Amino acid sequence: MSYKIVVDSCCELPEELKGDPRFEIVPLGIEVGDWHIQDDAGFNQAEFLKKVAECPTCPRSSCPSPDRYKQSFDCDADHIYVVTLSANLSGSHNSAVLGKNLYEEKHKDKKIHVVDSRSASCGEAQIALKAMELEEQGLSFEEIVKRLEDFRDEMNTYFVLNNLETLRKNGRLTGVKALVASTLNIKPVMGATAEGTIIQLGQAIGFKKALQKLADTVVQGTKNPQKKCLMITHCNNPAKAESVRQMILDKVQFADSRILDTAGISSMYANDGGIIIAV
Structure with missing residues (x-):
């Protein structure tokens, strides 16, 4: 077959x-102001992130x-x-x-x-x-x-982003009751419910500590890791993705691990620097 x-x-x-x-x-589809593109093989992440940084309105997807x-x-x-x-x-x-x-x-x-x-x-x-x-x-x-x-x-999904504004403004955080102020440099560690809605799992001061908490959350939440593949996606942040992988692999052994870069839609919601893990 x-x-x-x-x-x-x-x-x-x-x-x-x-x-x-x-x-x-x-x-x-992706819209950044008057700029409309398809999230296909022609997607250019660097160009997209530049457009988002320059645009006063929030990007949207279709x-x-x-x-x-x-x-x-x-x-x-x-x-x-x-x-x-x-x-x-x-x-x-x-x-x-x-x-x-x-x-x-x-x-x-x-x-x-x-x-x-x-x-x-x-x-x-x-x-x-x-x-x-x-x-x-x-x-x-x-x-x-x-x-x-x-x-x-x-399967469990976890992520830490530099900011959550795109998710918030596009109505993707309706299940999150409260988020700390970004001005305090407190970074939430996020996850997903069994139904696929976004929830907050924890928080830390600064992106580096949030990634450590993310790694600890993955280690604690993964059953039978030796039978699973650790998959990490990053938006223009390969060094931090590798750092998180090592934090996790220093504590538990997985059957395999992969690091991937975000395409268009994931880049839009993760924002520059975001890290996503699914295992």
Whole structure:
């Protein structure tokens, strides 16, 4: 059986898989003032961060249409897995489900499953890579779907950002009851609920101490790390990403670890310097 894995562009795939025919990235749109782009292979992070720094208004995103997802299903693959941003953070998941329903009206034989990552960024990548791993093991579609959902339910997402204004102004922090003043240089350590909404897990004075608290939170919250991949995404901050990885690996051993740079949507919400971890 052949397969295909469709992800929205908040998912950071490793470089070696970006041109792989088994994968397709469906782009979201990004607006910075009057500047409109698609979050696709042409995304230039340095240019984007410069535009954001110069623009007085907050950047915004737009999800793919159901028809765009529907187009991605029109292929020879027997099994299709779709991994999207948390349904509680974006309309991307709803568009993917609608696209699936539209496609299945005329293609009853295709097996398509849409996974709400209840995460973002490297959390989506974790699920996409797990789908590939399970398919390569030759498991049935139904068994893979079950294992993917279980994998998603066991996964945790954490992050520390230099500022939370983009998330706040775009209404992504509605589940956070209170945040400390940024003028105090207190950096919150954030995470996600089982439903995929953002919560505050802790805080520290300064970005360096917040990253140490982030590392400690990952170590304490990860069960059976020796069977898992530690995945870290950063926005223009490779040194800090490597530093966090070492903080974690000094205390626990993982089966593998990866560091990825953010694409457009993740860059928009993480802001310059942000660190995201999914495990």
